Amino acid sequence: MIRNSILLSLLIVFGLGLTGCGVYTFNPRGQSDYNAIAIEPFENKTSEYGLAERITETVVDAFIADGSVKIVPAAGADALLEGILTSYRRVVEKYDESDQVEQYKIVMEFEITLKNPDDETDIWSERMVQEGVYDASEEVEEDGQRRASERLVDAVLNKTTKSW
Numbered sequence: 001m002i003r004n005s006i007l008l009s010l011l012i013v014f015g016l017g018l019t020g021c022g023v024y025t026f027n028p029r030g031q032s033d034y035n036a037i038a039i040e041p042f043e044n045k046t047s048e049y050g051l052a053e054r055i056t057e058t059v060v061d062a063f064i065a066d067g068s069v070k071i072v073p074a075a076g077a078d079a080l081l082e083g084i085l086t087s088y089r090r091v092v093e094k095y096d097e098s099d100q101v102e103q104y105k106i107v108m109e110f111e112i113t114l115k116n117p118d119d120e121t122d123i124w125s126e127r128m129v130q131e132g133v134y135d136a137s138e139e140v141e142e143d144g145q146r147r148a149s150e151r152l153v154d155a156v157l158n159k160t161t162k163s164w
Contacts (some may be wrong), residue, residue: 039059039082058146058149058150081156083112087108090105090107092103102135105133106131107131107148108131109129112125126159
């Protein structure tokens with residue numbers, strides 16, 4: 001008898017706890033304010049041929065993999081993402097004991113804007129600087145570009161899809 005009343009009490013407390021909590025997600029990005037986004041090809045104001053196209057592709061692939069918003073044409077989008085690669089530098093990050101370059105760092109600067117496609121107003125606009133280090137003896141410059149691009153993707157995804 002006591003055992004049944006304890007069990008019943010626990011079930012009631014558990015049931016009340018569930019009904020009072022509402023919806024909760026373990027998704028670290030929360031839920032996006034947008035259901036569909038259009039991603040314009042990134043503009044390139046540097047002399048790095050083809051880099052903006054690769055960055056655009058990386059951003060689109062990341063949004064698709066994330067799955068929190070659909071990628072659609074601008075006509076059906078809740079938001080429009082635009083990006084401009086404004087600066088590109090390759091600088092020495094580290095020398096070895098013989099004064100030989102051991103690591104390089106790629107530094108890319110971007111102007112990223114998320115717009116309302118209906119009236120072209122900015123939802124947010126931010127200057128972002130991303131870096132990617134690569135080993136001079138074992139890797140190529142594209143490895144540093146890829147790492148910097150991945151950091152850009154993380155920053156844009158978090159700023160666009162995080163709601164908390």
